[in-house]
Amino acid sequence: MNESTHRLPSENSLPTSPEPASFGIADGVRRSLDLRAIxxxxxxxxxxxxxxxxxxxxxxxxxxxxxxxxxxxxxxxxxxxxxxxxxxxxxxxxxxxxxHRHASYTANPDGIEIRTGVVWRKAISVPRSRVQHTDVSQGPLERRYGLGTLGIYTAGTGYAKVSLVGLAHETALEIRDHLLPLEGADAV
Missing domain, CATH: 1.10.287 (Helix Hairpins)
Structure with missing residues (x-):
């Protein structure tokens, strides 16, 4: 056995924090729901x-x-x-x-904005600081199509639960993880 094959990585080779320009899903770009929702x-x-x-x-x-x-x-x-x-x-x-044509969402570092409505249009902004918890659910048909529903529960009475239906399951999980409180931040 060679000793070099069992070495721990040095501090210089450990990954550093992500670059400030890479926000992943929280890049502020307006996105449509997944086409499989249709x-x-x-x-x-x-x-x-x-x-x-x-x-x-x-x-x-x-x-x-x-x-x-x-x-x-x-x-x-x-x-x-x-x-x-x-x-x-x-x-x-x-x-x-x-x-589908009128439903979109924008995730940014401060939270998420959801736009829906064909006849009566609605834009809901959910600041990250107001999020109490999130969940991702999948019914049997959603699972068949690889979709999920993101549920966002907020502090307050108006829009205490906001749902975003028609996301790819992986995207819903990514947004859920993004909306979780930051490390060291006190959750509401």
Missing amino acids: PLHRVVGRIVTACISLPLAGVVGILWGAIGLAPGVVALVAGGWTVVTGTLGWWLHKWPVLH
Whole structure:
């Protein structure tokens, strides 16, 4: 055994603190949500459409069988069901693209700003000093797409929990770690 293979690194070879210019995720750049959020939300839209449409179809069938409605009335009710189901399905297919276009976040050394809203726009700034704790969650569909939801809990009553849905799981973990209190800083 050679003694040089088991030496500890000298102080000069130990890594130093990161360069001030490299902030990682907290570089102040506005970023969009992960594109995989669009197909995820479309799957959720299909599930919602099925959960609304199938019971409505059952009600139409029961009314038709139990009451014995005239064929014209049945056709009218079935047409209404088709329009409602088609419109809901179309809307829940198109909405994720609109939502993605208007949702973004900016992480900087002082905290995070989240922008959302297609019709009513909202910008929420969460200073790092107000963050009490954070979590990253993944439901089964999010896990399938490699996505996660970042939950930020703050001190105060308004927006005590802020969620950022549609992040890559690794990005959510990186932002979570960034928002943790600095070493030596007293957490709220």
